[in-house]
Amino acid sequence: MGSEALLSVRDLRIAFDGTEVVRGLSFDVRPHEALAIVGESGAGKSLTARALLGMQPREATASGSIRPDLSAHRGRRIALIPQDALSALSPVHPVGDQLAAAVRSVARVSRKEARSRAVAALDRVGIPDATRRARAYPHEFSGGMRQRAVIAMAAVNEPDILVADEPTTALDEDHRDQVLRILAEQRAAIGAALVLVTHDMDVVREHTDRVLVVYAGRLTEHGPTSEVLARPRAPYTAGLLASLPRHASPGSRLPVLGGTPPAPGTLPPGCAFAPRCPLAADVCHRSEPEPRQADGRLVACHRWTELPHPATDLFQETEERHSR
Numbered sequence: 001m002g003s004e005a006l007l008s009v010r011d012l013r014i015a016f017d018g019t020e021v022v023r024g025l026s027f028d029v030r031p032h033e034a035l036a037i038v039g040e041s042g043a044g045k046s047l048t049a050r051a052l053l054g055m056q057p058r059e060a061t062a063s064g065s066i067r068p069d070l071s072a073h074r075g076r077r078i079a080l081i082p083q084d085a086l087s088a089l090s091p092v093h094p095v096g097d098q099l100a101a102a103v104r105s106v107a108r109v110s111r112k113e114a115r116s117r118a119v120a121a122l123d124r125v126g127i128p129d130a131t132r133r134a135r136a137y138p139h140e141f142s143g144g145m146r147q148r149a150v151i152a153m154a155a156v157n158e159p160d161i162l163v164a165d166e167p168t169t170a171l172d173e174d175h176r177d178q179v180l181r182i183l184a185e186q187r188a189a190i191g192a193a194l195v196l197v198t199h200d201m202d203v204v205r206e207h208t209d210r211v212l213v214v215y216a217g218r219l220t221e222h223g224p225t226s227e228v229l230a231r232p233r234a235p236y237t238a239g240l241l242a243s244l245p246r247h248a249s250p251g252s253r254l255p256v257l258g259g260t261p262p263a264p265g266t267l268p269p270g271c272a273f274a275p276r277c278p279l280a281a282d283v284c285h286r287s288e289p290e291p292r293q294a295d296g297r298l299v300a301c302h303r304w305t306e307l308p309h310p311a312t313d314l315f316q317e318t319e320e321r322h323s324r
Contacts, residue, residue: 044217085146096134144175216272223297238311
């Protein structure tokens with residue numbers, strides 16, 4: 001592990017009944033940085049993130065290495081912000097009691113002190129009248145307030161790493177922006193790194209330093225966010241970006257990635273993205289590309305040098321041909 005890394009993942013593989021869903025991912029989490037893990041549904045993003053905490057499903061088998069092993073330090077050195085705040089919070093205990101329990105799970109403090117820290121944590125994430133609201137139950141909170149509460153719970157013990165698994169998926173745009181702002185404020189206050197699982201490329205653009213693009217459980221592209229999004233080198237990354245409304249001309253159809261990701265256990269030979277890729281050549285269908293250095297980032301693509309600039313035009317042209 002590099003001296004600057006808080007966490008180093010090497011050749012992570014996660015399988016169910018012998019079928020690999022995460023296939024050899026390697027990356028580092030550095031102090032204070034925000035790393036996004038991006039891809040379509042089923043790409044293995046959430047499995048990868050939860051493996052950092054040792055929270056992969058019991059029926060899954062994992063191999064590779066995650067160093068140091070922080071699974072015994074959940075809540076203290078690494079903490080999870082889950083996607084579904086309502087399911088994450090117990091419906092039968094007040095929110096403040098749940099935060100206080102999180103405090104006492106890692107710190108030998110009195111109930112009164114734990115309660116005080118819980119109220120302070122709710123106040124820091126913008127819960128109004130935090131002392132009173134700490135006595136409320138999760139169903140008495142709005143969706144945005146529940147998401148703030150789980151951010152407070154994750155940050156209350158000031159961990160080194162926050163892992164956020166699609167934390168804004170169920171929120172409208174206004175609440176999404178509020179939650180992301182609060183998350184950024186909490187990170188700054190405690191000096192935590194962030195691993196953010198998302199499919200929202202605009203969130204990646206605005207809130208992260210590096211991005212790991214994953215397809216069918218495998219690295220497609222990995223590098224500084226600003227560089228990867230400004231000039232992607234993997235066709236899959238370009239396809240995700242082309243699907244953003246900002247890349248569509250007024251009155252035109254929104255480009256889409258045709259087809260669907262392969263189901264685990266049904267991967268095609270060669271590159272898993274080849275059946276959907278407008279640049280695919282014979283080599284792509286024969287041989288799975290290994291990650292290589294390309295323009296300051298890692299890219300797993302045989303044809304990365306052939307990608308036009310801007311690369312999103314490739315998918316615009318593909319959609320126009322399809323529409324005709």
